[in-house]
Amino acid sequence: METESNVLAKIGNLVGSSEAALRLLLSVFAGYPLALLHRKYIYGKEPNLQHTYFFVTGFALGYFNYGLDILHPLTAMLVTYLILIVFGGTVLAVVTSFVFNMGYLLIGYYCVGTDNYDINWTMPQCIIVLRLIGLTYDVYDGQQPPETLSKDSKKVALEKVPAFLETCGYVFFPTSFLVGPQFPLTRYREYVAGKYGEGNKHPPNSVEAAVKRLALGVMFLMLFLILGRFVSDEYIISDEFNNINFLKKGFLLGVWGRFTLYKYISCWLLTEGACILFGITYNGENEQGVKEWNGVENVKVSLLENATEFNHYILSFNINTNTWVAQYIYKRLKFLGNRYYSQGITLLFLAVWHGFHSGYYVCFTLEFIVMYLEKDLKSIIKSNAKATAFFERPAVKIAVFILLRIYTFVFMGWCLLPFALLTYDRYWHVFRALNHIGFVIFCLYPIVYGPLLRMLLKSKSTTTHQD
Structure with a gap:
């Protein structure tokens, strides 16, 4: 019988993708059934049950992608939590967490990096690095006088170190730790407490919004695959590209830029849709009293596609x-x-x-x-x-x-x-x-x-x- 890896490798070859990229894409789509299971059986239940569910499912997705290398992100989380327990909300905790997490990540890049775009354990590691450093900062801010904090810092400051199981669920939340998005522990905590639901422990009314984001993500994934047939990285560095006229080069460079952006945009839209289906993306109500689900929005598609200055790209991409x-x-x-x-x-x-x-x-x-x-x-x-x-x-x-x-x-x-x-x-x-x-x-x-x-x-x- 063929091994799982061989099967995935063959499927990847058929669709023009590496096995690692296919595993990652499957993991992103896996967020949707995981969200449905949570909505059906676990939403509104005791917090520790939810923390356990998020940690176990997230860690399992990590293992599916990276095998035992997923122990690297787990190690980073454990050491950071130990730093918080030992040093509390102090400057020393922030500095130690920052140096440790960035150092661990850079050592990982040095040891396993290649000259190509790598899909390995350093990918979730770089996501978790920001999450752990941010968590340390939030605990530090929680010990400062409120009047010294910015408006944004006040919203996410933590008065004490969170419980260990809560930290595990937050760090390994299944639809955010592989490719993002980032969000503070306060958002995770409110979600687990049921504040984004419909009352009486009913799940958030976010299914329609999730389906729309999923459809948009699939559309951009298709665009990425189509454009890749004409303007791949290999083409842009080829002699064929080098020998065409200057104006055509400029046009194809722009198309290649869209191809490159769509690789990230499609992945972020798909994972955001899964986050919406969980319901963790709640962002209050608009002027018409309709609930909005863009609390962890990572791409503003309309602004990006109508950009007339580079600041529009910054405001609309990897938000x-x-x-x-x-x-x-x-x-x-x-x-x-x-x-x-x-x-x-x-x-x-x-x-x-x-x-x-x-x-x-x-x-x-x-x-x-x-x-x-x-x-x-x-x-x-x-x-x-x-x-x-x-x-x-x-x-x-x-x-x-x-x-x-x-x-x-x-x-x-x-x-x-x-x-x-x-x-x-x-x-x-x-x-x-x-x-x-x-x-x-x-x-x-x-x-x-x-x-x-x-x-x-x-x-x-x-x-x-x-x-």
Whole structure:
């Protein structure tokens, strides 16, 4: 008889997927029957029963994907919990947890990483690292005077170390620890307590919302598979791509960028749908009194697909990780007194969190530069009355909108090249094929175009004032 691994490998070959990717996809879809079982038999029951269910099912999915390597995330959780027990809500606990979890993750990257996009135990590990560090911060914040905390920190602060079984269920929640999304223990605790249900221990009325998200996830998965037939990573670094004309390269680069984004978007939408089916995504009621289920939304599809600036991508893509980083890294750097220093360190943290490949560092450096360009350009135009009036003209607005749609479509692909291709020889090959156009536009802006444009518009403004 064929082993399970051989069967999955053959199925993966048929659909053009690796065995590891197929296991992960099956685990994401497994979240739906697990949610249905919880809704039917366990929702509203004694908390420890629910914690046990979440831990056992989550750990089982981890074992299905990574075998005994799932003991690495378990070890990280156990050590972090021990840190909290020994040091409590202190600065020492935060520092120790941060150093241990990031160190463990980086050692994992060093030991098992390759030059390709790896699906191994470091994937859930990187999710759990943020969850454990955030948990330590929340316990620390719970010991601080409330008036010293930000509004967001007050919502998630914990007055004491959570119970061990509760921590297990939270960390290994079956539809969030493999690929995200991130959410605080306070949300998990409210959900287990039945606060998101319909009363009398009835499960949340979230089935319709879950089905919609599932359908959207399947649609993006299909788009990813279709686009992969035309603009795979292998194609983008091939001689065939290198030899086509420049404009076609730009268009295909934009299509490849969408292909790359859809890989993540489809997975996040599918796992978010399972989270919605559990009911842990409750986010209050809208103005019409209808319950909303976007509490752990990781992708704003409409904003992403209609982006006219790179900030739209940041606001609409991997939202929960961005929120986590903003709360636990960026806002904690206020003492530096300079937002660019804070942004730079935050992006450096994200690069390190992803791993050692140079592509991560190039990608987040490009993000820093592009965001600087967009903010500075807006500031320059806003400071000049004539420029502002010019861009308010209806015809100009339409033209600018079209140009910005092309700009974001093409250059999102450019900025994703190092992130997706990872190694210098691969992403630099594509940069060279595109005549380094992104570097000409973005990297020269702070030292050439920006100062020149600022001086020109200031000069015109001064001349007009004198006249």
